[in-house]
Amino acid sequence: MTSSDEAPAIATDERGFWAWFDTWCQRAGEYLNPILVKETRQAFKSRQFVITFSLVLLCGWVWSVGGLVLTGALDGSSRGREMFAGYFFILGFPLLVMVPFGAFRSLAAEWEDNTYELLSISALKPHQIVSGKLGSSLLQIVLYLSALAPCLAFTYLLRGIDLPTIVFLLFWMVVNSITVTLLGLCLATISRARHWQVVYSVALIAGCLWNYGLFCGVLTEELVLRDRIALYMVDPEFWVANGIIFSAAVGYGALFFLIARAALLFPSENRSTALRICLVVQYLLFLAWAFWGWLFIDPDLEVLMSFGIVIGLHWWGAGAFLIGERPELSKRARRRLPQSFLGRMFWTTFNPGSGTGYLFVLGNLASAVIVLAAAPYALTALAPTATPRIDRSPDLALYVMVFLGLGFCYVTIYLGIGRLIILAARRFTEVSVQLAMLVQILLVLVGTLGPMLLQAWFSDSRGYTILQISNLFWTLEATFRARHTPFPELPIVVTVLPFTALVVLLLNVRSVGRELRQLRVDAPQRVQEEDALLHPSPQPEPYRSPWDEDEPAARLTGAPDA
C-alpha cells in the first residue's frame, strides 16, 4: 500500500473549449463537498429522481396545453396570471414537499443503512455532512426551477403578470424550500431511534403538505389571481413584513443547521456555543425589526408587551433545551475556554452547560426587559416630539414594566425548577436534552392546568383567583388587561412572584457557580508535539547590530567588499 503507484492522469486535452471546460470542471469538482458529489451521482442514477423530474416536466407540459384551453388564453386575452398560478402549484410540490422530505430521508437513511458511522469516522466535519445534504437539495431546487423556467417565461409572454412578481414569488418559494429543507435535516439528526424517526417523518410530511397548500394557496390567491401585488409593493409595511419574514427564515434556517451540526458532533466537542451565538443574533434581529416597526409604524406601548411575549417565548424555548445540557465540560471543550478577564466576563455564559445556559437565558431576557421597559422613557427623552401618536402616560409605562417583569420571573422560576429536577434526576439516570425539554413542558402544564382543575372542582369562581399564580398564561393575560379590567390580585402577584424567582435563583446559584469557575486546560503533550511539527513557530532571527559590517549589510549599503 505504501508503494507510490502512478495514478491515471486527469485528461488534459488542450484542444478546444470543451476540453478546457471539462478539465476546469474536474479541477473545480475537487473542491466540492464530497457528499454533494456522491448524492448527485446517486440522484442521476436513481429512479425516484428520474420519475419526479419527468412528472414535473409532464405536468408542466400538460398545464401548458390544458391551461391554455381552460383559461381561454387562446382567444388572445391576458391569462398569464392564471397560467402562472398553475405552474406555481406544479413547482411548489417538488420544492416544498419532495426536496425537504428527500433531504430528511437522505440523512435519516444514513443511520438506517449503517452508513453514517463510515462517514463520521472520515475526515468530514459535521457541518460538511449537513451542508453536503443541503447542497444536494439546492441542486435539485435549481434543476426543478430550470425544468419549469421555459413555462414561467411563457406566462410572462402571455401578459397579465409582470417580471418582478414572478421573481418575487419564486424567490419566496426558494427561501421557503431551503428553510423547510433545513428543518428536515435538523429533524433527521435529533433522534436516531427508529420510532422517533417515524414520528418525525410523519410530522414532516404533514407539515410540508400543509406548508405547500398554505403557501401556494395564499400567495397565488392574494398576490397573483387578485392582482394585489402592485398595491402591496408600494406599501412600506409590506416590505417591513418581508424583511421580518426573511430575517426569521434566515435566522431559523441557521438555527436548524446548527442544531443538526451539533447533533452530529462528537460528544466531547463544544456543541453549544455556536447555537447560543445564533440565538443571540436572532434575538437582536427581532429586537431591531421590532423597534423599527414600533417607532415608524405603530408606536403603541402595548405593542412592546407583545414584543416581550415573543422574546420571552424565544428565550424560554431556548432555555428549555439549554438547561438540559450536561454540566461537565470535556477536556477538549475546556481547551478553548476564554482566558482573559474580559473574555471570561462576556463569553463564560456561552460555554456549554446547564448552569451557564440558565444564566445565559436570564441575562438575555433581562436585557430585553430593560430595553423594552426603558424604550418609552428613552424615546421621550431623546425625541419628545418625534412620534406624536405615542401614548406616554406613566400609568401605561408602569404596566408595561410590571408585565415584562412578571414574564421574566416566570421564566426564571420554571427554568430554574426544571433545572433542579434535571440535576436531581441525573444522579440516577441519563437525561437527554429532549427529555429536559419534556420536563419543562410538563412543568408548565402542571403549573397551568393544575390550578385550573383545582379551581374548577373546589370553587365556583370562574374568574382569576390567587390560586392561579402558577398559571403564567392567565396571570400575564390578566396583567396585560389590568389597565382596563380590574385585577385585585396584582399586588400579591408582584410580591410573591419576584420573591419566588429569587428563591429559585438562589437554589441554582451554587451549581451555576461551579460551572462558571471552569478554567482553560492545556492541550496534551502529544497534541502540542504534533502541532509544533505541523506548524513550527518561526525561529527568531539572531540579533544583528546594524553597525556590523557583515556581507549582506555591506551589499545593501553598497560598501566595497573587504
Added chain:
Amino acid sequence: MRPMIQFQNLHRYFGPTRAVNGISFEVQQGQVFGYIGPNGAGKTTSMRILATLDIPTQGDAYVDGFSVVDDPDRVRHRLGFMPDNFGTYANVNVREYLDFFARAYNLRGRQRLAAIHRTMEFTQLDELAEKPINGLSKGMKQRLCLGRTLIHDPPVLVLDEPAAGLDPRARIELRQIIRRLAAEGKTVLISSHILTELAEMCDAVGIIERGRLLAVGTVDEIQKNQPGHNAVRVRVLGEVQPLLTWLQERIAIHQYRIDGQQLIFAHDGDRESEADLLRDMVLAGFRVVEFGCERRSLEDVFMQVTKGQVQ
C-alpha cells in the same frame, strides 16, 4: 517507544450491563493483535470506542498517543476501521464508492486518483470498478470495505470480524491481505472467531470475556501461562495402567486420557523436563514406542480461559 494502540482502564456501561469493564493493554507499531472472545464479550464495543464511534464511561483509549475522547479528529486520520456490518449506498459503483471516501478523507486530484488506483489494485477490485455495489458478493463487499478502510493509508487498522461470512477461499485471500498489511508495518487490531487463523497471523492476542481481559500476550506466552499447556502422548507396549500409576507417583497429573495403549496427559514442563521424563520412563522399564509433545492450540487455551459466560 509509544504504543500505537493503548487501552487504559477502559469501561463502557449500558445501564446495568458492563460491556467493557476495565480493559488495559497496548499494541506496538507493526504488531497484529488478535482480539478474541465469545459473542457479547465486549470486543466490538471496545473497538468502536477506539474508532471514535462511542465514548467510554470511564478510562480512555489512545491511538498513536492521541486520546479517542479528546482528540477524535487526530485519531481518525490515523485509523481505518472496518466494522462487522457496514452499509453501502444504492446506485453507486465500486470506483465511485472509493472515490467518495477518498474525497471524504481530503484526498485531492492526483493524490486521490492514486489512492483509488492503489487500493483497487491491492484489494484486487480493479476488474469490478464499474460494478454496482449492490451486485457484489459478500466476499467482494468485504474487500471493498477493507479498501475503504485503507483508502487514506492509515497506520492503524481496526478490523472487526473481517472474515465473518466469507467462504474458505475468500477467507484465505483476506488472511493474505492482512499479512501483506502487517508486512508493510501497519498496526492491526483484529477480532475473529476463527482462532486457528488468528494464531497464525497474530503477534499477540487478548482474550476477553464479560468485558474483562482474561489474558494478553503472545500466543506462546498465553499458552505457557495456562496450567497444563502441553499435551504429552506416550505409547507403550503392554498395559498403560502401570505407567499412569508410576507417573501419578512422580508428577501431579490432573488431566489424562487413556486411548488403547496410548496415554495422553497435560504437562506444564518445558522441553528439558519432557526429555528427562522420557529417560526416566525408559530407565523404569517401560517399553516406550512413541513419545510426543504437542503445544495446546489457541482454541484449547481459549476454551480453558473463557467460561462461556454471557451478560
